[in-house]
Amino acid sequence: MTAQDVREAASVPTSADGRTRGRRIGVWIAIAVVLLAVGGVGAVLASLSQWADRGALDPDSPAPGGALALAEILRDNGVEVLVVRDRDAARDALTPDATLVLPDMPALSDAAVTTLTDTAAEVVLIEPRARTLRLLLDGSVPAGFAADIAVDPDCDLAEAHRAGAIAPGAVYDPGAGVLACYPSADSYGLLVAEDGDHRVSAVDGRTLFANESLAEGGNAALGVNLMGRHPLVVWYVPGLGESDLAGSPTLADLTPPWVSPVIVVLLVAGIAAGVWQGRRFGPLVAERLPVTVRASETTEGRARLYARSRDALHAADQLRMSALGRVGRVLGLGPAASAYEIADAAADRLGWDRRAVRGILIDDLPPNDAELVALRDRLRHLEEAVRQAVRPERNTP
Incomplete structure (x- = not known):
């Protein structure tokens, strides 16, 4: 070529x-x-x-964690249930004869919570947290969870006695002057604090009032008894944007205005550099070869190198590898055949001693150039003998 x-x-x-x-x-x-x-x-x-x-404890949600079932039971008992998702709407809907149902409100400040609860005649906390307990049931704190067994009220609250035994879920330690029901160890599952006509109750609504658990024990009765004391229930469900807290400054607020454009420019520059220096997949590029070398010259040059280094063993290996390949092809052996398999097959074909054939093709090590030349002659003779034994008609004149 x-x-x-x-x-x-x-x-x-x-x-x-x-x-x-x-x-x-x-x-x-x-x-x-x-x-x-x-x-x-x-x-x-x-x-x-x-x-x-x-949707947890949402009075419009029929999901297992929702509270639609309790809201419908209250309506069936003649109590109007008004679901509001805005703090201002909740404050406007409250009357001196209304019950406010409150979930957890982490986005509202203490002042907003107390302003909202002071308007209602009664407040039922269905997700009491440490802050709401501190604000509305002075001195009360969360105390973990009770064992999953039903317990009697063991208090003087009529609503709890009518409901009967429940498994309270979360329990709380009451503060001074707070009525406590459903004891579990030294804590209680229901807290009630009264101040004149204003009353605040705290209970684990996720365990008791969710749709999936409302039918257990006295859960439904307790929910109706606590929330149905007045003709109107305002059930407040805080929305995502319901917050009066001042947010913490963001990273953009704390950095100079020129930082964001510089970051964008650096990103664009990095992408451009990657595209410019990145690997491109395309067709092969033609390249002018500096010189053309004949195969015979390469062989002769390699032979001179072997002779100059006096590496007879390496030269013998090269001769044997070539001879093994040719003998294997003549004998019809595949490329996976080992050197010993080729030597044994050649010995069987020729009727020669296997050790002698293995010595020629594998084992004998020429110590000098003279022995290397002799090995070359023996290899050539072996190849000719195998070729004559396999295809004798091609070698007859």
Whole structure:
């Protein structure tokens, strides 16, 4: 093959190159699809978890964690249940003869919570936290969870006695002057504080009043007894934007205005540099070869190197490897045949001693150049004998 042929072959992309590029592009496309799928699944799961948490104790939610069942029972008993999701609307709906049902309100300040609760005749905390207990039931604190067994009220509260035994879930330590019911060890599952006509109750609504657990024990009766003491129930469900707290300064607020544009410019520059210096997949580029070397010259040059270094063993290995390949092909052995298998097959074909054939093809080590030449002659004689034994008709004149 001439240099021109090599250049022409190099300038034309082969089908193998096209398949390789296709596989690379396919791999990148598959990676991109997998990343998009993982991101989409993660977003869906995150949104589902957010919606599931948002629907907890929601009086309009029929989900297992919602509270629609309790709201409907109150309505069936003649109590109007008004669901509000805005703090101002809740304050406007409250009357001196209304019960305010409150979940946890971490986004509202202490002042906003007390302003809202002071308007109602009665407040029922269905997700008591340390802050609301401190604000509305002075001195009371959370105390963990009770064992999952029903206990009697063991207090003088009529609403609890009518409801009967319950498994209270979360329990609390009452403050001074707070009535406590449903004891578990030294804590209680229901706290009630009264100040004249104003009363505040605290109970674990997630355990007792959710749709999935409302039918257990006296849960439904307790919920109706606590919330149905007045003709109107204002059930406040805080929205996502319900907050009067001053937010903490963000990173953008703390940095100079020129930082964001500089970051964007640096990102764009980094992407441009990656595209510029990145690896490009395209056809092979033709390159002019500096010189064309004949195979015979390469062989002669390698032989001179072996002779100059007096490396007879390496030269013998090269001669034997070539001879083994040719003998194996003549004998019809596959490329996976070992040197010993080829030597044994040649000995069987010729009827020679196996050790002698193995010595020629494998074992004998020439210590000098004279022995190397003799080994070359023996290899040549062996090849000729095998070829004559396999195809004698081709060697007859």
